[in-house]
Amino acid sequence: MSTAPAVGTGALADALWRAATDGDEHAAVALVRAARDGGLDEETLLLDVIAAVQARVGAEWAAGRLAVTREHAATTVSERVISALAHDRPAAGGPGGPSAGRVAVACVDGEWHALPARLVAEVLRLRGRPVDFLGARTSTAHLVSHLHRTGAEAVLLSGSLPTLLPAAHAAVTACQAVGVPVLVGGRAFGPDGRYAHALGADGWAPDARTAAAVLDRGLALPDPAAARQAVDALPHLADQEYTFVARSRSRLVRQTLAGLEERFPALRAYTGVQRERTAEDLAHIVDFLTAALYVDDPALFSTFLCWTADVLQARRVPAYSVVAGLGLLGESLRDFPRALRLLQAGSAALTDHILPPDPGIDPAAA
Structure with missing residues (x-):
């Protein structure tokens, strides 16, 4: 939100956060109804309390401090709270x-x-x-x-x-x-x-x-x-690079995963779940590369890569391995100059962003 929260909403947002992350729908609804009955207007409740809680849910998940199941449960509680407020409201709404x-x-x-x-x-x-x-x-x-x-x-x-x-x-x-x-x-x-x-x-x-x-x-x-x-x-779309990368998504993911296993032998010992997660991460990288090709903006791709590195490092996964993945993608896309420029810019931004490799982190723990 670009607007500042209303005075006095911080404590309410904290209480709602606790109820939402506990999955306590009834407590959450009671909190916002009491605040509304106490004089806090509904728009403030929606935008400065419920939205603030949801922003915190996303940040805590990204930092690895909130399990995905609790993130989903908290979001469901927020949706229920919004519905409760809407159902309490006269059908005519505002003036x-x-x-x-x-x-x-x-x-x-x-x-x-x-x-x-x-x-x-x-x-x-x-x-x-x-x-x-x-x-x-x-x-x-x-x-x-x-x-x-x-x-x-x-x-x-x-x-x-x-x-x-x-x-x-x-x-x-x-x-x-x-x-x-x-x-x-x-x-x-x-x-x-x-x-x-x-x-x-x-x-x-x-x-x-x-x-x-x-x-x-x-x-x-x-x-x-x-x-x-x-x-x-979007005249750059005439070069068809976006179309090619989008249509080659599955092949690019398979090739990159195979290349990573050759360069990082520890990956060969991954469980099925670990391999699936690694493939999902690679698929997300390809997806964001195609989006950056569509709008021709390196910042879109680089921003995603740095965010991914933060999420991985919060989970004690070696983010520097993403750089190797970008290099392998570049080998597969060597005939596509715009894609290569995006990969090179992304790799440079990522290298500047992440910490040096931590010898205490085992790549096999990903």
């Missing part, structure tokens, strides 16, 4: 106004993290705007069909993973093609919305309050020719 036209709030196809979009939807409802919340993994075809059926005046599209930028691009251009502007938000679109602009979205918002303000000001209807001209903003 509304002449500018409060119907909007559709959806997640990019493939996006499982629906809670940020749900928060946006609830804030808009609080402000009196009719909202159709379509949830996670909304296919572009279903989204466009919904627009035809309901006549929504705008789409708010949420995405957390840059790997979904191609799918987001397809959704943006499809909505614009039927005359509906698109406001995007979420980490997928970059900290300053750089990828939102690159993909031709009609607006970008870093948080729910900003999204509401943008809608209040009004989103301009897109130029009917925008969908046809959108590809002009």
